[in-house]
Amino acid sequence: MVQSLNRALDVLEALAAGSDDVGISQITARTGLPLGTVHRLLSSLVARGYAAQDLETRLYGPGPRLLEVAARASASRRFSLSRIARPALLGLTTATGETSNLLVLNGDEAVYSEQVASPHLVRMFTEVGQRVPLYCIGGGKAMLAGFADDQLEAYLDRTTLCAFTPKTKATAESLRHELTGVREQGFAIDDEEREVGVCCIAAPIFDRLGRCVAALSISGPTTRMSRERALGLGPLVHEAAATCSIQLGFHPAESG
Amino acid sequence: MVQSLNRALDVLEALAAGSDDVGISQITARTGLPLGTVHRLLSSLVARGYAAQDLETRLYGPGPRLLEVAARASASRRFSLSRIARPALLGLTTATGETSNLLVLNGDEAVYSEQVASPHLVRMFTEVGQRVPLYCIGGGKAMLAGFADDQLEAYLDRTTLCAFTPKTKATAESLRHELTGVREQGFAIDDEEREVGVCCIAAPIFDRLGRCVAALSISGPTTRMSRERALGLGPLVHEAAATCSIQLGFHPAESG
DNA sequence: GCACTGTTTTCCGCCCTGTGGAATTATCCA
DNA sequence: TGGATAATTCCACAGGGCGGAAAACAGTGC
Numbered sequence: 001m002v003q004s005l006n007r008a009l010d011v012l013e014a015l016a017a018g019s020d021d022v023g024i025s026q027i028t029a030r031t032g033l034p035l036g037t038v039h040r041l042l043s044s045l046v047a048r049g050y051a052a053q054d055l056e057t058r059l060y061g062p063g064p065r066l067l068e069v070a071a072r073a074s075a076s077r078r079f080s081l082s083r084i085a086r087p088a089l090l091g092l093t094t095a096t097g098e099t100s101n102l103l104v105l106n107g108d109e110a111v112y113s114e115q116v117a118s119p120h121l122v123r124m125f126t127e128v129g130q131r132v133p134l135y136c137i138g139g140g141k142a143m144l145a146g147f148a149d150d151q152l153e154a155y156l157d158r159t160t161l162c163a164f165t166p167k168t169k170a171t172a173e174s175l176r177h178e179l180t181g182v183r184e185q186g187f188a189i190d191d192e193e194r195e196v197g198v199c200c201i202a203a204p205i206f207d208r209l210g211r212c213v214a215a216l217s218i219s220g221p222t223t224r225m226s227r228e229r230a231l232g233l234g235p236l237v238h239e240a241a242a243t244c245s246i247q248l249g250f251h252p253a254e255s256g
Numbered sequence: 257m258v259q260s261l262n263r264a265l266d267v268l269e270a271l272a273a274g275s276d277d278v279g280i281s282q283i284t285a286r287t288g289l290p291l292g293t294v295h296r297l298l299s300s301l302v303a304r305g306y307a308a309q310d311l312e313t314r315l316y317g318p319g320p321r322l323l324e325v326a327a328r329a330s331a332s333r334r335f336s337l338s339r340i341a342r343p344a345l346l347g348l349t350t351a352t353g354e355t356s357n358l359l360v361l362n363g364d365e366a367v368y369s370e371q372v373a374s375p376h377l378v379r380m381f382t383e384v385g386q387r388v389p390l391y392c393i394g395g396g397k398a399m400l401a402g403f404a405d406d407q408l409e410a411y412l413d414r415t416t417l418c419a420f421t422p423k424t425k426a427t428a429e430s431l432r433h434e435l436t437g438v439r440e441q442g443f444a445i446d447d448e449e450r451e452v453g454v455c456c457i458a459a460p461i462f463d464r465l466g467r468c469v470a471a472l473s474i475s476g477p478t479t480r481m482s483r484e485r486a487l488g489l490g491p492l493v494h495e496a497a498a499t500c501s502i503q504l505g506f507h508p509a510e511s512g
Numbered sequence: 513g514c515a516c517t518g519t520t521t522t523c524c525g526c527c528c529t530g531t532g533g534a535a536t537t538a539t540c541c542a
Numbered sequence: 543t544g545g546a547t548a549a550t551t552c553c554a555c556a557g558g559g560c561g562g563a564a565a566a567c568a569g570t571g572c
Contacts, residue, residue, distance in 0.1 A: 002300040003529065004559065005264045009304050016329035024520060034561045039521065044258040048265050052334065058520065058568085062329035067505030070326030071464045073272035073318035078308065208327045249323030259558065260530060280549060290532045295550070314539085314549065 007033055008041045015051055016066070021059035074208070074249065081205070081214055082114045084247045088216060088240040089116040096233060098220035099124040103139035103202070105213055106131070108159060110140045113214075124198060124219040135161055135175055136168050138190035138202035139215035142241075144175070145182035146204040146212025152179070168193045186242075187234035190219075191227050199225040201233050203241035208249030216241045263289055264297045271307055272322070277315035330464070330505065337461070337470055338370045340503045344472060344496040345372040352489060354476035355380040359395035359458070361469055362387070364415060366396045380454060380475040391417055391431055392424050394446035394458035395471035398497075400431070401438035402460040402468025408435070424449045442498075443490035446475075447483045455481040457489050459497035464505030472497045 010031045015022065017030075024042065028035045042060055045051035049065030077083060085102040092100040093116040102114035109131045117123060134140030134155070144152060156172045163170040169178055182188040187203040200219030207213045216237055219225070266287045271278065280298065284291045298316055301307035305321030333339060341358040348356040349372040358370035365387045373379060390396030390411070400408060412428045419426040425434055438444040443459040456475030463469045472493055475481070 001303055002260050002264065002297060004258050004260045005297065005300050006304065008258065008261045008264075009306065013325055016325045016332070019332050021332075021334060025518080035520085036522090036561050036563090037559085040559080040561095041258060041261065043521095044261050047257055048262070050265065054334075061332050061334040064335075064503050064505060066326050066329055067335070067464050068502075068507055069269055069272045070322050071505050071507055073322055076272070076275050076277075076317050078277065078310075078317040079320075079323070208323050246324070247320050249320060249327050251324055251327050281547090291549085292532050292534090292551090293530085296530080296532095299550095 004041065007031070007037065008045060011038060011041050012045060012050060012062070012066070015045075015060060016062045021054055021057065021061040023059050027060070070249075079248060081244075081248070084244050085114050085205075085214075085216065086116075088244055089114060092116070092216065092218050092237065092240055093118060095236065096218055096220075098218050098225060099126075100216065100218045101126065101139065103137075103143070103215045103217060105134075105143050108134060108155060110134055110137065110143065110215070118220065120220075120224070122221055122223070124200075124221070126219075132194070133159070133162075135159070135170075136164055136190070136194045137217070138188050138200040138219070139217040141175075141179065141182060141188035141190065142202040142204040142215040142217075143212050145179045145188060146206060152176075164194050165192055165196050167191060185234060186238040189227065189230050189234070190217075191230070192222065197222050199227060199230050201230040201237055203234070203238040205241050205248070206245045206250045208251070210250065213248075214244075216244065260297065263287070263293065264301060267294060267297050268301060268306060268318070268322070271301075271316060272318045277310055277313065277317040279315050283316070326505075335504060337500075337504070340500050341370050341461075341470075341472065342372075344500055345370060348372070348472065348474050348493065348496055349374060351492065352474055352476075354474050354481060355382075356472065356474045357382065357395065359393075359399070359471045359473060361390075361399050364390060364411060366390055366393065366399065366471070374476065376476075376480070378477055378479070380456075380477070382475075388450070389415070389418075391415070391426075392420055392446070392450045393473070394444050394456040394475070395473040397431075397435065397438060397444035397446065398458040398460040398471040398473075399468050401435045401444060402462060408432075420450050421448055421452050423447060441490060442494040445483065445486050445490070447486070448478065453478050455483060455486050457486040457493055459490070459494040461497050461504070462501045462506045464507070466506065469504075470500075472500065 011027055014027050014030045024038055027038050042051055046053055049063045051060055052063040053060050089100045089102060097118055097120060099118040100116050101112055103110040104113045112126050112128050112130045115128050134144050161170040169175050187201055190200045198219060199222050200217050202215045202217035204212045205214040218233055218237060267283055270283050270286045280294055283294050298307055302309055305319045307316055308319040309316050345356045345358060353374055355374040356372050357368055359366040360369045368382050368384050368386045371384050390400050417426040425431050443457055446456045448454060454475060455478050456473050458471045458473035460468045461470040474489055474493055
């Protein structure tokens with residue numbers, strides 16, 4: 001572990017942590033590094049544009065180059081959703097024995113874009129690429145729950161809800177009510193709402209700007225996937241989705 | 257300038273540059289650093305999460321921590337639009353003697369959110385906080401020109417164009433035509449389209465995702481701001497806006 | 513205007529840490 | 543199985559980073 005680099009990263013992270021500029025002495029306090037050292041490292045960071053100094057206040061803050069490099073990096077194949085989701089899907093299917101899917105938000109629909117199939121003979125099979133309305137599947141409802149209030153209302157305004165099965169939540173009222181529950185729990189269930197005999201549990205994935213862009217789901221025939229079992233798997237899916245969010249650069253605490 | 261840090265940043269940037277993972281030897285070639293050195297620096301970057309190694313291919317790519325830290329940093333007051341725009345506005349007003357404004361996109365309207373007033377006795381005066389439609393002012397048209405095609409069409413669909421003056425471009429056709437011109441030039445003019453006797457010139461500001469979020473404008477009475485003078489100021493406004501974009505983390509070349 | 517306090521910035525000799533060539537190990541093809 | 547390519551690990555040297563302390567610089571109260 002290269003010492004100076006390691007310390008410089010400490011300094012960089014200290015700069016990025018707060019929303020206000022900080023002085024050298026504050027950074028010294030936070031990092032525990034000697035003052036002279038902090039100054040030297042900061043100068044180098046400034047020279048490369050990773051930090052910047054306000055000439056009036058003499059305080060330091062994160063620099064534009066940091067954002068620039070991160071923006072380029074985010075274009076890397078490494079951060080493509082499907083690549084990130086693959087291990088999560090494998091994990092879910094291994095753990096549960098049921099088919100898991102990555103659903104991506106596209107307009108007002110969800111698109112099945114990655115799948116790991118269950119080893120069971122009787123299993124869920126949805127075509128990758130298939131598009132479905134958001135309100136009637138687990139992954140869709142997970143994403144709706146991640147919407148901001150006005151975004152959700154706009155969606156409800158322009159969408160005609162239609163009951164695919166007797167259990168479909170086909171009124172704005174019932175949907176709104178359910179989504180508040182989803183927000184609290186962190187996962188959404190679809191208990192035969194799209195198709196009779198199919199139950200699924202899902203959780204939302206957020207990008208680095210805190211926008212809900214996708215969802216993970218596990219689905220199976222109700223013979224194996226009872227409502228109870230599905231709900232029990234909720235935390236598992238939630239955890240897997242949260243891991244994906246973090247890898248996308250999402251920061252849970254303060255996403256301003 | 258701390259050598260090891262400096263080199264580590266070279267390595268980091270080399271990782272972030274391409275959209276595919278790279279091997280150590282490729283980085284050695286790109287940076288000119290010795291192989292052992294690159295490996296050592298990379299290991300440190302990996303340990304901190306700024307780089308990541310694919311265990312199958314053994315190739316390296318940018319790490320999630322980079323995005324995470326950048327996401328936090330972007331919340332810094334330092335990158336708030338109005339803070340970035342202030343010097344630009346000062347520069348424009350100093351250079352031209354006319355009032356300059358920062359307009360921020362909000363829904364389908366532009367909001368005047370920062371202003372530096374002209375020293376002239378006869379001058380433009382718009383209230384900060386005022387909201388105006390996009391299609392009839394310079395800054396609004398600059399932002400429309402920065403919209404993607406489908407985004408623009410959706411806007412035109414849901415907006416009723418209304419002629420404020422005889423010169424207002426109040427048809428979808430005339431607007432579309434004008435906007436293609438704006439895209440080529442990089443600035444938009446408003447020659448008495450909102451109010452008779454007022455002319456303004458404006459350019460769009462893009463955020464780090466390449467989305468058009470705001471615009472800078474210079475406006476003045478037609479007695480001083482002739483159409484010709486305004487057009488002559490176009491490159492100046494364009495340049496100022498481009499500087500703001502870069503400080504927001506916008507990367508002109510490959511913004512994927 | 514002047515001393516005082518809490519900063520940031522600069523300096524410099526010691527020595528720890530990063531350096532990079534070369535040896536070692538892993539991996540991929542044929 | 544063996545040969546080529548690339549990734550790791552190793553180690554002795556010395557150059558670069560370290561950090562204490564001094565100097566320069568605001569900002570504040572008298």
